[in-house]
Amino acid sequence: MLQNAPDLSLLNPAELQVLRLFAQGHTAKSVAQLTDRSVGAVNERLREARRKTGVASSRELARLLVAQENWDEKLALDQEPSPTPVLDMHGRARREYRLLKGANIMILLAISLLSASTPSPSGAVVDKDEILSSFMPQDASPLEQYQQVRGEVRDESWAHAQEQMLGARFAVLLAKYGVHKPVRVLCGNTLCEVALRVRVSAKRLGGLVAELQERPLLDDLKRHGLTGTSAGFGSDKETADMLYFSYWKRG
Structure with missing residues (x-):
């Protein structure tokens, strides 16, 4: 985990989804349209996420989430062997x-x-x-x-x-x-x-x-x-x- 990062394990999947979309620049309205929720439901998830983590800004929390997930992904990839390329079957070009x-x-x-x-x-x-x-x-x-x-x-x-x-x-x-x-x-x-x-x-x-x-x-x-x-x-x-x-x- 990144130093001084909030405890993101407290967040549920719905809260994580909204925050990831926020990190891409979406608004509560556009997130609501994309996820088939009401704007009120989106804002409630953002409020809950801020309350659980103690981060005052939804945008800042979204940024911290993406940074943490990128860090975790890098660690995971560094620790596992590189997978065999999924579609490179014979080591030569084939279409x-x-x-x-x-x-x-x-x-x-x-x-x-x-x-x-x-x-x-x-x-x-x-x-x-x-x-x-x-x-x-x-x-x-x-x-x-x-x-x-x-x-x-x-x-x-x-x-x-x-x-x-x-x-x-x-x-x-x-x-x-x-x-x-x-x-x-x-x-x-x-x-x-x-x-x-x-x-x-x-x-x-x-x-x-x-x-x-x-x-x-x-x-x-x-x-x-x-x-x-x-x-x-x-x-x-x-x-x-x-x-x-x-x-x-x-x-």
């Missing part, structure tokens, strides 16, 4: 595409970053991307969508709302697997990109990969007016980080 049953989301499997082929000129745009460099396929529709979302004239009101919603939705999902790290979301006019690079313990990794592909996530985002078009998973052989991207079409 496989399949369509999920009942869903229009394409999964890109088994990419070894260290042995990926040299990017084609058309993929130069991703060379400096901190998450997707050397991971984005150079000959498939995800590359076109990567370029599209950055080339669209941004619909500011729609894009901002979708970025907030997607960031919160994926953050809640990741938190179930011990990951408390901001998700990168970028929306344009008709398309949104979600990208993340995280390290997950070996025993939690399979569950996270499964949930990122299953109907509840797809159906939830469809209710927000988004349809999944493509997604990819990969692993960094050196760091054992999991990499993920997905694209969501408006309407």
Whole structure:
């Protein structure tokens, strides 16, 4: 535990969820919308969290929570052996595409970053991307969508709302697997990109990969007016980080 940190073990799951969303910049109103609670219920959880920990500010308590969880995650990862990259099956590049049953989301499997082929000129745009460099396929529709979302004239009101919603939705999902790290979301006019690079313990990794592909996530985002078009998973052989991207079409 970090020195001089409040006792966060006193907080229940609902209070922790609200504080994690607050740490991402959400307000009581937006947290209420995302969690299907009333604003009063959200504020009550914040009051209880402050009372239990003795921290006067909800924002400060949210900051302390994220700092503590990041510290705990680092200690846990330092103490366990690095897991075998989940999708690097043979230590060499291999690409496989399949369509999920009942869903229009394409999964890109088994990419070894260290042995990926040299990017084609058309993929130069991703060379400096901190998450997707050397991971984005150079000959498939995800590359076109990567370029599209950055080339669209941004619909500011729609894009901002979708970025907030997607960031919160994926953050809640990741938190179930011990990951408390901001998700990168970028929306344009008709398309949104979600990208993340995280390290997950070996025993939690399979569950996270499964949930990122299953109907509840797809159906939830469809209710927000988004349809999944493509997604990819990969692993960094050196760091054992999991990499993920997905694209969501408006309407």
